[in-house]
Amino acid sequence: MEYILHLLILIAIYVMLSQSLSLTAGYAGMISLAHAGFYGVGAYTTALLSVNYHIPFLLTLPAAMILCGITAVIVSTIALRTVDDYFIICTLGIQVVVFSLMNNWMGLTNGPLGIPGIPGINIFGLDFSNKILFLILSLVLCAWVYFILRFLVNSSFGRILKALSEDEIYTQAVGKSVYSAKVIAFTISAMLAAIPGVLYAHYISYIDPTSFTIDESIFILSIVIIGGMRNLWGMALASAFLVLLPEALRFIGLPNSIAANLRQIIYGVILVGVIFGKGKGFTNLKSRF
Numbered sequence: 070m071e072y073i074l075h076l077l078i079l080i081a082i083y084v085m086l087s088q089s090l091s092l093t094a095g096y097a098g099m100i101s102l103a104h105a106g107f108y109g110v111g112a113y114t115t116a117l118l119s120v121n122y123h124i125p126f127l128l129t130l131p132a133a134m135i136l137c138g139i140t141a142v143i144v145s146t147i148a149l150r151t152v153d154d155y156f157i158i159c160t161l162g163i164q165v166v167v168f169s170l171m172n173n174w175m176g177l178t179n180g181p182l183g184i185p186g187i188p189g190i191n192i193f194g195l196d197f198s199n200k201i202l203f204l205i206l207s208l209v210l211c212a213w214v215y216f217i218l219r220f221l222v223n224s225s226f227g228r229i230l231k232a233l234s235e236d237e238i239y240t241q242a243v244g245k246s247v248y249s250a251k252v253i254a255f256t257i258s259a260m261l262a263a264i265p266g267v268l269y270a271h272y273i274s275y276i277d278p279t280s281f282t283i284d285e286s287i288f289i290l291s292i293v294i295i296g297g298m299r300n301l302w303g304m305a306l307a308s309a310f311l312v313l314l315p316e317a318l319r320f321i322g323l324p325n326s327i328a329a330n331l332r333q334i335i336y337g338v339i340l341v342g343v344i345f346g347k348g349k350g351f352t353n354l355k356s357r358f
Contacts, residue, residue, distance in 0.1 A: 074200040075310060078272060081207035082265040083308040085214045087292035088301050089261035094290065096222055097254040098234030102159040102286045103144065106167035107137045107259040109281030111266025113171065116184045116276055126190045126271065133263040141259035145252045161295050162188035171278040183277025190271045198272075207268055215301055216263050221257070222299075230254055295343065314339060 088106045114133035118124040148159040171178050178184070189198040190206065197203045221227050228249045233240040241247050260287075270276050288311070296307030318332045 071200060074204055076316060078200065078204050078207050078268075080305075080309050080312050081204070081211045081311060082269055082272075083289070083292060084211050084305045086262060087296060087304040087308055088214055088218055089258050089264075089303060090289055090293050091298060091304060092218060092221065092230075092254050092261075093258040094214040094293050096227060096230040097251055098230075098233060099149075099251060099255065099292070100157050101255070101258075102157060102283060102290065103148075103163040104262055104289050105281045105283070105285035106164045107141065107262040108266045108269075108285070108289075109167060109171055109278070110137050110140055111176055111263030112270040112276050112281070113184070113215070113266075113293070114263070115267040116187045116270045119271075120184060120186055123188075125192075125212055126267070127166075127192060130264065130267050133267050134260040137263040137266075138256050138260040141256040142252065144259075145255040149248060149251050149255070161283065164286055168278055168282055169205040171281065173251075178278070181277060181279075183275055185271050185275045187274045187276065189274070203272060207229045210264055214264060217261070218301060226250070226253070291340075310343075311340075339348065 085102065086108060090101065093099045093101050093104075114136050115126070115129040118132060119126070144163050148156055148163065151159050159186040172181055174180065189196060190203070191197065195202070197206055222230070229240065229245050231292045232243075232245070233247050233250060237247055245248070292304055292307045292311055295311070296304035315332070315336055318335055321332070321335075
């Protein structure tokens with residue numbers, strides 16, 4: 070049961086990460102490889118505040134979101150001066166910079182040694198160290214992120230994002246500020262990525278830079294692509310698929326000498342098969358979700 074709850078919590082974390090990235094990559098048409106960086110900023114913010122200053126979760130969460138928002142505004146003023154492939158390369162560089170800071174700023178992040186002893190979440194005397202309670206909290210925040218995004222994408226702002234992703238010149242021609250819309254979308258996406266970062270830090274109780282690498286950004290983007298760039302419900306299914314598939318492969322009886330490598334090969338083959346077989350992944354789900 071503990072194992073199943075652990076997997077469900079991880080799925081909830083990746084649902085929030087992929088859905089928050091969809092605002093940038095799916096609706097605004099900006100493929101970002103820096104999402105794991107914002108995820109890490111959220112995790113390190115709550116870790117430092119809770120370990121060094123004993124600040125509770127209800128204060129570290131908004132603090133992490135605000136810091137990610139400020140970082141995103143600064144980053145977007147640089148990255149959004151580029152377009153298309155150049156924007157992707159720029160966000161890749163930003164991800165590398167953020168990881169390097171986490172890995173080398175010994176005085177603040179403790180470098181590759183990481184930050185141990187992160188306390189569990191306690192809200193008004195209720196201890197969330199129990200996995201069932203932590204899962205409930207994760208699902209509540211997951212639902213909150215979902216409804217925020219649904220509200221945004223169905224608003225006039227969401228229609229601007231859809232328009233600029235289809236035809237940026239036309240959107241400018243009708244008097245909409247494309248640059249401002251992109252900055253706002255990028256900032257909101259980063260702020261929402263801080264939420265799973267905070268949860269992850271308190272859940273694992275130890276973080277280090279290896280959890281927030283470029284590989285993690287690619288994994289999150291893979292969930293968005295497989296689930297459907299603008300399909301929030303599909304991303305929930307894709308998150309479950311990509312989290313559970315490696316675990317399912319552990320139960321396949323393979324010789325110990327080749328088990329690890331063969332699992333990676335099987336995982337890759339299945340992933341390619343899903344992409345080719347499903348086309349756009351789970352985008353055929355009804356849009357009403």
